[in-house]
Amino acid sequence: MSRFKLYRTSVGLFLEDRYSHQKPLIIDFSRIERRLKQAGRRTELLVQAVKPREGLRILDCTAGLGNDALILAYLGCEVTLIERSRVISYLLEDAILRARAHHLLSQTAERIELICADSISVLASRSLPDVVYLDPMFPSKKSSALVKGSMQVLQRYLGPDLDSEKLLDAVLQSGVKKTVVKRPPRTSDWNSRMRPTQVVESRNARFEIYFQ
Ligand SMILES: C[S@@+](CC[C@H](N)C(=O)[O-])C[C@H]1O[C@@H](n2cnc3c(N)ncnc32)[C@H](O)[C@@H]1O
Known part of the structure; x- marks a missing residue:
């Protein structure tokens, strides 16, 4: 019996970890409605770091559960x-389709495009966006303690993104003007070759901003 099972019900697509008692993972954008409303008040660190506005083109190179992307799209950005991970892409695609039919989320979901691929190859084949956003799964113990709920299932399914430094290098070399990187709080600068221009930090997260 394999550990992870992907299955569909009338509600949507689920990923179950059969070695855990935790509820199966479904990406449901309507669950973060409260966070969306708060984002509108610009108290979110993500919002302070990215400075979203109508029509800003964002390439989110580490989609995951799509929560950060949803906030940016809600605030008017065009997010790719x-x-x-093919399985996580299936879950995301399912969530985006449901959101497009949701009375409050449909316009936001229309601003989100999904590509299943490695971001390094996509970066080389597309015109540059206004902002690249990165939120890789870091192997740090500190970050695991902060990870909750659906993100725990994602972490168990995927493990850490051990090649994330290579991804940041590729992004910085692409010539994109602004790169925002989300990291665990109280960590030192990620990239040894380039210092972030600015850092926005709270008890729960750290955002490094690189301008070029
Ligand atoms: C921590 S999650 C991102 C969470 C996301 N910001 C959210 O709000 O739900 C990191 C995700 O990035 C993906 N990822 C990491 N490196 C990638 C790469 N080079 N290309 C595409 N996806 C990548 C992983 O598969 C994982 O799903």
């Missing part, structure tokens, strides 16, 4: 999500 890239996810290399």
Whole structure:
């Protein structure tokens, strides 16, 4: 019996970890409605770091559960999500389709495009966006303690993104003007070759901003 099971019900597509008692993972954008409303008040660190506005083109190179992308799209950005895990892409695609039929989320979901691929290859083949956003799964113990709920299932399914430094290098070399990187709080600068221009930090997260 394999550990992870992907299945569909009338509600949507689920990923179950059969070695855990945790509820199966479904990406449901309507669950973060409260966070969306708060984002509108610009108290979100993500919003302070990215400075979203109508029509800003964002390439989210580490899609995951799509939560950060949804906030940015809700605030008017055109977001291209890239996810290399085929299974997580299926879950995301399912969530986007449901959101497009949701009375409150449909316009936001229309601003989200999903590509299943490795971001490094996508970066080389597309015109540059206004902002690249990165939120890789870091192997740090500190970050695991902060990870909750659906993100725990994602972490168990995927494990850490051990090649994330290579991804940041590719992004910085692409010539994109602004790169925002989300990292665990109280960590030192990620990239040893280039210092972030600015850092926005709270108890729960750290955002490094690189301008070029
Ligand atoms: C921590 S999650 C991102 C969470 C996301 N920001 C959210 O709000 O739900 C990191 C995701 O990035 C994906 N990823 C990491 N490196 C990638 C790459 N080079 N290309 C595409 N996807 C990548 C992983 O598969 C994982 O799903």
